[in-house]
Amino acid sequence: MAAEGTDAVFEDEVEPTLTISEYMDGIEAEELEVDLVLGGDDGDECTYGAGYLKRQAVFSCLTCVPDGVAGVCTACCLACHDGHEVVELWTKRNFRCDCGNSKFGGHLCKLNPEKDPVNPGNSYNQNFKGSYCTCSRPYPDPEAKEQVEMIQCCICEDWFHEDHIGLDSAEKIPCDEDGEPLFEDFICHKCSPVCSFLKLYPDSVLASSKQTSASPSQAVAADSNGMEGTEKNENGAPVDHQSVEKTSVKDNSTKDIAASESSNLGDNSAGNCKLGMDINTKSADSEKTMPFFMSKGWRETLCKCGTCTNFYAQRGIAHLTDKDDSIEEYEKMAKQKRKKKLEQQEGAEANFINSLNHVQKIEILSGINDMKNEFQSFLESRDPSKPVTPDEVQSIFKNLAKKKQRII
Known part of the structure; x- marks a missing residue:
């Protein structure tokens, strides 16, 4: 024992x-x-x-x-x-x-x-x-037993702990089964009153933790020809909520979300208001302030008529109509820059190799092969459970130097 x-x-x-x-x-x-x-x-x-x-x-x-x-x-x-x-x-x-x-x-x-x-x-x-959230604590918090992830409000740009954003115990942050977010932007409960006009838009602009793909029975019902009890828009066309839900959550496509809203919102192309009303006449929401989790592509659905645009500017939220303002676009730009940088590095390496004569190329390839073999021998000869020491690293390069001297 x-x-x-x-x-x-x-x-x-x-x-x-x-x-x-x-x-x-x-x-x-x-x-x-x-x-x-x-x-x-x-x-x-x-x-x-x-x-x-x-x-x-x-x-x-x-x-x-x-x-x-x-x-x-x-x-x-x-x-x-x-x-x-x-x-x-x-x-x-x-x-x-x-x-x-x-x-x-x-x-x-x-x-x-x-x-x-x-x-x-x-x-x-x-x-x-160095302070964050409604609790004004630092991050990482030296007094916390576990560092909890935080989310950033796209209005005030402060960061919040998930249990400090004003959700009721029964409500959850919209995430999929793997914990990946189903929302594009977060608006904290402190900033949501200035954005209460978002409730004038179809529910699909708001992400929900309850959003899932349709069940087989729902799919059959959606595909059937029976129109009894089907909700219709002002033009008499059926409103397919299942389609909107699938688009906003599963496909994550800005274009598709914007298209799915076209049957529920007015035409904005001629400067008309999508909402069909003066947004300034709507009073602020007096209900309990709650955070908003915005579906992917929601910015594309916002009305950009003159009245609404002035409304956004007066409240300091004009950036909401700019899709390039989003973190998603920022990271997309970063990936493009990284790809270009890596391509430039690969091109520089290729140009360097091409500038060498035949003998120089052989020497470099031989050196790379010697280093590969030396590392392989080192890894095969040592106990993998023990950490690598500085002396062992130095010995690798000493052996490579000795091999080079013997060749010379």
């Missing part, structure tokens, strides 16, 4: 091992995640010269500005605030880099020292001080 117990202890102490392929895949995933956060920004140049960017990664340096009323771009975070207490804010809209302006007490930006004293178009919230 003692021996079995000892074996169990050793089994628990064995560290998981990774293949080279798994390790490289892990690095690739981490690099992609960084690119998605930074929007593909390499951090080479300060973004101040580009003005108020539609969306960019922003950081707050509490070492330089303890009260947290300034934000810096990725490049300035790396070049001007290395080693400082920096808060990562992910992305902010319509923001211009503050680094080195009047808020920094005379410390000029190393990358772009010629800046206006302030950026009046910037907006700041408690995130810049």
Whole structure:
């Protein structure tokens, strides 16, 4: 029994091992995640010269500005605030880099020292001080037993813990069986009153945790020719709620959602209001404030007539009609930049190889093969349960150097 117990202890102490392929895949995933956060920004140049960017990664340096009323771009975070207490804010809209302006007490930006004293178009919230949610706690929270994921409001851009967003116990955040979100944007309960006009739109613009694909019996009923009891729109055409539901949740297609709403909303092409009413005459919703989870592609359904557009602008939510403002578009742009960067790297490598003569190409290929064999021998000869030491890594390159000397 003692021996079995000892074996169990050793089994628990064995560290998981990774293949080279798994390790490289892990690095690739981490690099992609960084690119998605930074929007593909390499951090080479300060973004101040580009003005108020539609969306960019922003950081707050509490070492330089303890009260947290300034934000810096990725490049300035790396070049001007290395080693400082920096808060990562992910992305902010319509923001211009503050680094080195009047808020920094005379410390000029190393990358772009010629800046206006302030950026009046910037907006700041408690995130810049390292506080989030209605509980105003930091993230990660040193006092929390477990770090709970947070979601960002597309209006105020604050981050919220899932249990602090005003949902009743019976209500859930719209997610699929794998926990992936079924919504594109989140509007917190503090911002939802200014967006109460969204309730004038068909229910399909709001994502729901209860949305699922139709059952076989429902599908048969939807396909049948019987029209009794079928809801119809003002034109007399049947309203297919199953189709709308499938489109907004399963297909996740902006174009399809917009098309599915055409039977429920008016035509906006000639400047007419989709809602067929003056949105200003609708009073704010006096019911309990609740968060909104918006279906994928919901921005495309919003009316853009003159009256509605002015309504959005007066309430500071004009960005809602801009699909490029969404995080989805931001990450799409980041992926495109990453793809282009990788293609450029591959092209540079190919050009380098093509510039070599035959003997040089053979030497490089031989060196790569020697390194591959050396790593293979190293991995086969050692105990996989033990960590790799610096001395072992050095010995690999020493052996490679000895092989090269013997060849010479």
